[in-house]
Amino acid sequence: MLRLSIVLSIIILLPILQYSHATSAFLATDKDEVSLGDDLTIMLAEPDVNIDSRSMERIPLAKIFLTTDKFDETSLDKVLSRTGISVNHPFLQETGFNTGVFEITLESISSNLVSRGSQIQIIYFDETPAGSGSAIRVQTVIPVVEGKVxxxxxxxxxxxxxxxxxxxxxxxxxxxxxxxxxxxxxxxxxxxxxxxxxxxxxxxxxxxxxxxxxxxxxxxxxxxxxxxxxxxxxxxxxxxxxxxxxxxxxxxxxxxxxTTTLGSIAFDKATYSIGDSVKITVNDRDENKDDNTIDTVQARVWSNTSIKGLVLTLQETEVSSGVFEGILTISSDWKGIILLKGDTLLISDNDILIAQYGDRTVPSLTRAKMENLFTKALIGTDSEIILSDPLVLDQDGQNITSIKVGSNVTVQASITNARASTQNFNYVIHISDSNGFTSNLSFIIGALEPYQSIIIDRLWMPEARDTFTIRVFLWSDFDDPLALSNVMESMLKVV
Missing domain, CATH: 2.60.40.10 (Immunoglobulins)
Structure with missing residues (x-):
């Protein structure tokens, strides 16, 4: 029984001994360093303020002081008022009954309080230090580092x-x-x-x-x-x-x-024969608009026979490939520039086939928003400047081989430049009768841009009944003439 009573006495006396003498306070924080935007919890161990073990005491904010590069030892309540920083309590709250530890959390430390690379000095004056001497200064310092983001x-x-x-x-x-x-x-x-x-x-x-x-x-x-x-x-x-x-x-x-890449367009062959299927490929990863679906682009295709050409839709070869392909059929079922329905293009022997793709996402801001890209293929010719056979059209635009004397006709031909450079030209029309005498001679001077095709119309009214030969050809210029094409001709009977 004696041993038990001694133990009980010790248990009862411990709380009394713990707070019967003054003890020194100390400060701490929940972090070793803080970044702007972080929350910071200040912890003050001050048993001397733990007066009532049955309640949780409070310490006024004015008892804590902060020193930073923007504040000189200013009480916490004034710092909060000036910086707009929020806290979880309007005082330092004891963490529990009889703990003697008090906390407050500063929410989202801002540059109004301190600068990055500086530090926060937290100060408390312990008025009842151990030994019952005069008040002592208790402090801790926490560095402010770069944001951990x-x-x-x-x-x-x-x-x-x-x-x-x-x-x-x-x-x-x-x-x-x-x-x-x-x-x-x-x-x-x-x-x-x-x-x-x-x-x-x-x-x-x-x-x-x-x-x-x-x-x-x-x-x-x-x-x-x-x-x-x-x-x-x-x-x-x-x-x-x-x-x-x-x-x-x-x-x-x-x-x-x-980033953007300059696309490209190409035929699958350099030369074709009439009736062939033509595959056109466009490489342009910038047109891969959706990584989950097959995207499409469009290319324009024409020849000097079919100047108007057609617009061909090319499909992406697979999802997210950025490579697009389309198939075109070339046919010579009938002459002229009228387009067959579907993906079929009218051509003739000695044509140049040209495809154009407009790249809307050129790599440089200093260039145009869209850049036209071209490719070419040859149909039974190795020339890069192609002149078509001349057509004779009546007033309704129909191709004819005979006409009444005194009627107006249009002599029409197309020119295609398949070169990557501008080509100057002199277009000559020579019309002669059955005896070889010149009935009409005219010329047009112009220039073709790279991969450009044009149609030239010339009015003529035959004044006599005869069979006329209409010849057209191209020269580089008249001063130093260089033939750019073969002589192309058609016949017209005037009755």
Missing amino acids: AIIFDRSEYSVFGTVEIKLIADMFNINRNKIDTVNTLTGSRVAVTASSGETYYPPMFETGLSTGTFIGKLQLTSDQNEKKGDLIVRGGDRIKVSVSIAPGFEVSDLATI
């Missing part, structure tokens, strides 16, 4: 129709440890994506799991809302900037580049 793009470069995935590692946005947090939804617009034009989009960001502090967001780029709807309009050469607002006056950012 990481922005990670899923790629370093994107096309103008690309999908951007952004990963944000920022534990400060992990507000609720028991649910999936979001950014740019209920928590306000803290993450901004800005194009070079200044246009800005705020992508919703969702935490990857409970309390991960990692957030994922996506946005769709576009260079043309009519072609593909997007969240942000960009063009080749732009840079997109992702900015994360950590605190007032402080943000973390990173950049990604919008």
Whole structure:
């Protein structure tokens, strides 16, 4: 019994001994270092203030002082008033009954309080230190470091129709440890994506799991809302900037580049025969608008026989390939420039077949928005300047071989330049009667742009009954004539 009573006495006396004498206070924080935007909890161990073990005491904010590069030993209540920083309590609250430990949390440290690279000195004056001497200064210092935020793009470069995935590692946005947090939804617009034009989009960001502090967001780029709807309009050469607002006056950012490639267009062969199937291929990864579907582009195809040509739709060879193909049939069922229905183009021997693709996303901002790309193939000829046989058309535009004397006719021919450079020309029309005498001689001076095809019309009225030979040909110039084409001819009977 004696042993038991001694033990009980010790248990009863311990609380009395613990607080019967003054003890020195000390300060601590929940972090060894802090970043702007972080919360900071100040912990003060001050048993001398724990007067009533049956209640949780409070210490006024005015008892804590802060010193930073922007404040000289200023009481916490005044610091909060001047900086606008929020706290979880309007006082230091004891953490529990009879603990003698008091806490307060400063929410989202801002640059109004302290600058990055500086420090926060927290001060408390213990008026009842151990030994019952005069008040002593108790303090702790916490450095302010760069924000612990990481922005990670899923790629370093994107096309103008690309999908951007952004990963944000920022534990400060992990507000609720028991649910999936979001950014740019209920928590306000803290993450901004800005194009070079200044246009800005705020992508919703969702935490990857409970309390991960990692957030994922996506946005769709576009260079043309009519072609593909997007969240942000960009063009080749732009840079997109992702900015994360950590605190007032402080943000973390990173950049990604919008790149474009100059496309190409090609026939599958250099020469074709009438009746062949022609495959046209366009390479342009910028036109891969949707990574989940087969995209399409269009190319214009024509020859010097069919100047109007046709527009051919090319389909992507597979999802996200950026390679597009289409099949064209060439036929000579009947002469002229009238187009057959479907993907069939009228041609003649000695034609040049030309395909054009308009690349809308050229790589440089200093160039035109669209650049026309060309390819050529030959139909039974090796010449790059093609002149068609002359046609004789009546007033209704119908091709004829005979006409009444005194009627107006149109002599029509097409010229195609399959070269990559401009070609000057002199177009000559010579009409002679059955005896070889010249009935009409005229010429037109002009220039053909690279891969250009034109139709030239010339009015003529025969004044005598006869059979006339109509010849057309091309020279480079009259001073130093160089034949650019063969002599092409047709016959017309005037009755």
